[in-house]
Amino acid sequence: MKHFPIKVILLSLFIVINLTVICTFPTPMSDNDSEEVVNNLATFLNKNDITVSPTIIDKETKKVSSATLQNFIEDRDAFAKNILGAKKEVTKNGETYTANENQVIFDGNKFSFVPKTPVALSETHGIDAVNASKKGKKIAAYYGFDSQNALIISSDDNGKYHIFMTYTIENLPVFNDYMTFDITSAGLMGFSGVWFTQNSLGEYRNVKSVTDALLEFSASKDKPNKKIEISDITLGYNIVDFDTSPTELQPVWRITLKDGSKYYINA
DSSP, rough: OEEEEEEEEHHHHHHHHHHHHHHHHHHOOHHHHHHHHHHHHHHHHHHTTTEOOGGSSOOOEEEEEEEEEEEEOHHHHHHHHHHHHHTSEEEEEETTEETTTEEEEETTTTTEOOOOOOOOOOOTTOTTTHHHHHHHHHHHHHOOOOOTTEEEEEEETTTTEEEEEEEEEEEEEEEEEEEEEEEEEEEEEEEEOOEEEEEEEEOOOOOHHHHHHHHHHTTTSSSSSSOEEEEEEEEEEESSSSTTEEEEEEEEEEEEETTTEEEEEOO
């Protein structure tokens, strides 16, 4: 019987053990595997009367910050006088400020500027569907609002332009921190909303995946009790407590349905 040196035996065992480890160790999920998971999720949701296109399900890992925002309006009296014109006499009745029949009205943390007639500004001259968003940003700056980190979109309602300005943190929208400006060629018709701006940015963390958020939504008692078609899924933040300043933000996935209704899943 042939005998092998101990070194040969040990070397052979080493090779066998390492080959076994290499063959059995799980490999990282590939892009194709990720796509398969997404497709399987879409199929599962469809069987539960929820239609969603796999193309709107983001497969990338996202990060969010533990950010805080500060209420832009710290002094309501000063804010109202600035909007209405500091040199004009301003009267106050409850939460309504009036000067020359123009009004600034507070309702909780929401504010509205309601002029008697359109306010003619150089920024409103020549407004059209192409430049409405840029002009809206200039009008916001004219009244002192920090729009540097704002996402601004506009819509045309037969010559009346609605400028929708949403605050963002690192390019992610704060869904319930927004203002709306109504403008025509005659001038500014008014604006309303809430406006909190960045106070601090904290540590970053990974968010809940879109697939987990969709599964949570599918099990939610708040979703409609009918067939559902999801048209958009967007990552962002929500202000939790408007009565606190600075206030913390809650990262959320906003799920928008085809009928326009929106649902939020904590991320």
